[in-house]
Amino acid sequence: MYYDKWVEIDTDAIKYNLLQVQSRIPEEVRLIAVLKAQAYGHGAAEVARILYQNGVDFFAVSYLSEAMQLRNGGIRASILLFTPLIDYYQIKEAVENYITMAITSLYDAELLEEFAGGINQPVTVHLKIETGLGRFGLNAEEAAEICQKLSGYSNIYIEGIYTHMAEGGAANSRYTKRQFKKFQRVVQILEEAGYNIPVKHVANSAVFLKYPDMHLNAVRIGTLLSGQHPVADIKNPLQLVDPYKFKTHVIAIKNHKAGDYLGYSRTWRLADDAQVAVIPVGYYDGLALEVANQPTGWMDLFKRMVKMLLAYLNIRRFQLTVRIKGKSYPIRGKVFMQMALIEIPQDMVVNIGDEVELPIRKTLVADNTVRIYIKSGRAGKQGDIYRTSYLAGEE
Numbered sequence: 371m372y373y374d375k376w377v378e379i380d381t382d383a384i385k386y387n388l389l390q391v392q393s394r395i396p397e398e399v400r401l402i403a404v405l406k407a408q409a410y411g412h413g414a415a416e417v418a419r420i421l422y423q424n425g426v427d428f429f430a431v432s433y434l435s436e437a438m439q440l441r442n443g444g445i446r447a448s449i450l451l452f453t454p455l456i457d458y459y460q461i462k463e464a465v466e467n468y469i470t471m472a473i474t475s476l477y478d479a480e481l482l483e484e485f486a487g488g489i490n491q492p493v494t495v496h497l498k499i500e501t502g503l504g505r506f507g508l509n510a511e512e513a514a515e516i517c518q519k520l521s522g523y524s525n526i527y528i529e530g531i532y533t534h535m536a537e538g539g540a541a542n543s544r545y546t547k548r549q550f551k552k553f554q555r556v557v558q559i560l561e562e563a564g565y566n567i568p569v570k571h572v573a574n575s576a577v578f579l580k581y582p583d584m585h586l587n588a589v590r591i592g593t594l595l596s597g598q599h600p601v602a603d604i605k606n607p608l609q610l611v612d613p614y615k616f617k618t619h620v621i622a623i624k625n626h627k628a629g630d631y632l633g634y635s636r637t638w639r640l641a642d643d644a645q646v647a648v649i650p651v652g653y654y655d656g657l658a659l660e661v662a663n664q665p666t667g668w669m670d671l672f673k674r675m676v677k678m679l680l681a682y683l684n685i686r687r688f689q690l691t692v693r694i695k696g697k698s699y700p701i702r703g704k705v706f707m708q709m710a711l712i713e714i715p716q717d718m719v720v721n722i723g724d725e726v727e728l729p730i731r732k733t734l735v736a737d738n739t740v741r742i743y744i745k746s747g748r749a750g751k752q753g754d755i756y757r758t759s760y761l762a763g764e765e
């Protein structure tokens with residue numbers, strides 16, 4: 371089978387990263403592996419399967435559709451949903467598939483009661499407490515009210531309580547500690563009212579590495595398992611391997627003269643005679659897209675402006691480059707919707723069909739891009755995986 375472009379995922383690297391993370395988790399603390407956004411671009415069901423085979427029995431995702439993808443992929447372990455379900459039929463689907471739901475407001479608690487009151491099936495929930503991220507969650511009074519209401523249903527089990535940190539990676543720990551204190555206070559109020567919720571968790575990747583005293587009973591790890599460190603001030607990083615590579619082929623190559631222009635609006639003019647290769651990947655595939663968030667402060671704004679300036683001045687380290695046969699070459703001109711141009715010096719040998727590795731953010735890769743899974747050097751395709759037991763190591 372021939373692909374225009376594909377993502378390669380090294381399953382041995384995923385396993386290795388898991389071992390690295392596990393080496394820092396005390397025995398009494400559970401690992402909740404966060405597999406949202408296709409396991410950060412690596413393919414949720416496939417990654418879940420690798421992790422499950424290596425002892426992970428608790429997963430989390432943002433949306434019901436993501437949870438169902440895991441269930442349909444044969445994952446039987448616990449799956450926690452981070453977002454509230456706001457529709458009766460969504461709740462029905464979640465309950466029927468043993469999905470653990472987050473209760474984030476009185477609204478979703480009432481909807482759950484409406485549904486769960488009429489059935490015998492067990493329903494497991496975690497209470498989400500808002501402590502300073504501003505996304506969603508309960509305050510102490512709401513949590514107490516919900517505990518009181520839900521404890522009237524013998525089939526509803528409040529298994530967990532959690533919150534999410536706004537700046538766990540920041541050098542200054544004050545806000546994180548304040549959020550933690552607020553969370554502990556809610557837990558205490560509930561315990562004084564007689565509600566003991568067994569699984570408590572607040573730590574994402576950054577908090578996990580920086581605050582061992584905030585591990586509680588469970589940690590929710592996504593970024594580290596995907597082979598990267600969070601943007602954080604971390605003194606004791608793990609050894610991680612990025613399992614991901616985005617690849618394509620050269621589809622055309624042509625000799626050009628010094629002075630020739632490249633691309634729309636003629637933003638690039640060749641300084642020397644060169645070969646120009648075309649690859650079938652553009653901004654539609656996530657190439658050259660910067661995530662357009664507001665700068666976090668003056669320093670961040672300044673850094674971004676300097677980076678743009680250096681890229682404009684064509685300083686090599688700030689150019690967008692690709693790799694072909696182990697060498698790196700710059701992308702030139704404006705990236706097209708579905709193509710891009712690469713400058714290759716006259717004396718280098720590059721041919722049509724040569725493999726090209728590209729710097730595309732794993733979370734921006736289009737959902738329909740094929741993922742090829744590599745295990746001990748052998749390749750298997752997404753989707754074949756369950757049937758061929760390729761990941762199961764049963765060959």
Ligand SMILES: *Cc1c(COP(=O)(O)O)cnc(C)c1O
Pocket residue numbers: 404406452534573574575576590591592593594600
């Ligand atoms: C994404 C997410 C995580 C995982 O965060 P990482 O920093 O990627 O480990 C944990 N908890 C919640 C609620 C999340 O949304």
